[in-house]
Amino acid sequence: MQIALVGIGKIALDQHVPAITDSPDWELAATVSRQGSVGGVPAFTDFDRMLAERPDIRVVSLCLPPVPRFDYAARAIRAGRHVMLEKPPGATLSECHALADMARAQRVSLYATWHSRQADKVPGAKAWLKDKNLRRVTITWKEDVRQWHPGQDWVFEAGGLGVFDPGINALSILTEILPDPIHLCAAELHFPENRETPIAANCRFYHPQGAEVTLDLDWLEPGSPTWSIEVVAEEGHMLMENGGGKLTIDGAPDKCVPGLSGEYPRLYSQMADLVKTGTVDIDLAPMRHVADAFTLGKRVTVAPFEW
Missing domain, CATH: 3.40.50.720 (NAD(P)-binding Rossmann-like Domain)
Structure with missing residues (x-):
């Protein structure tokens, strides 16, 4: 096509x-x-x-x-x-x-499309979590905006999402792998005094089992990025790292190899299937959490950001 x-x-x-x-x-x-x-x-x-x-x-x-x-x-x-x-x-x-x-x-x-949902280890994490009793879910998504969006002012303009631009990747994975729906119940958003979108955020979510679910976002992280989701359950421990590229269960690495290599090749394969069937696929769960954060979040003004 x-x-x-x-x-x-x-x-x-x-x-x-x-x-x-x-x-x-x-x-x-x-x-x-x-x-x-x-x-x-x-x-x-x-x-x-x-x-x-x-x-x-x-x-x-x-x-x-x-x-x-x-x-x-x-x-x-x-x-x-x-x-x-x-x-x-x-x-x-x-x-x-x-x-x-x-x-x-x-x-x-x-x-x-949510490209991070297509990361190699997302299916393995989803399979492990489907019958677990969760106690804590900690999402840490930290990177350097100067490395990943150098000079791109649109990310700091209204509608650009700010730190939720990478943060929505974490939320896309989270909403894919958790068996139960969650919703945001508190947030603190850090806005540089010269910008229209946040550069850092801390969010807390309601979970129906009572698990503690938190999201920590930072766009001023020096060095290598941290893109991880850690889950503590009654039955064990799961750690997803590298934005879904690495998964360990109770300390043992997941060895499942996906059939098609790469996030974007998988997206385009799925798009081909949608076109053939005339289907609409528009899951808005990750974006809903971001919208809730902007609605409910406490705004904190921080130092100005310059490239």
Whole structure:
């Protein structure tokens, strides 16, 4: 199937382009970007022009920041195209619900992707947790924004999510592996005095078994990042590290090898299946927790942030 990639930045070049190129399901038929391009692929700078001139391209993958994503997705759906959304799927929950309604009305597929759910050890963690009595769940997601988003001011602008941009990856894994639903009950968000989104956050969640569930986010972590989920249960101990790339159960490493290698190859394989069946897949659980944090969280002003 032919696909157009919209927004040719670092994530598109590092992850999306290789996944599409190596996939037996896809052909990268066009790109849309004001600046970036992919060698040998027809490049457009105007999205509407691409839609008009390439009716043969039935699928669009959007790698734009959250705020402009709704407008592009809505135009693609109205043009009868299937749409794949980078995380988070929109700037607000309302936008995402609206896109899902549009897609169903137009009978096209819509896929809200959560790439961290496709990490190698997520299935193993989910399988182990399904019948456990939980006592404590500790999520620690710390990294250096200067390394992962160098000079990208949009992450600190309204709608950019701030530290919840990586934090939503942790929440996407958490909502996939926990057998019981949770909801946020308290949060503290640290906003640099010169920025519109938080640079650190601490969150606490209600768990139906009474387990202590906490999330610690920091975007000023020096050195190597920490992306871990630790679970203490009556039956044992689980530690997931490297954003889902490493899993140990009671100190023993999980040795299961997934059938398809890589988060983004798995996403594009799933998108191919959705297009073939005309299915809408838009799970908003990770984004709901972020929205709750912004609604309920105590705002604390901290030192200004400069690149």
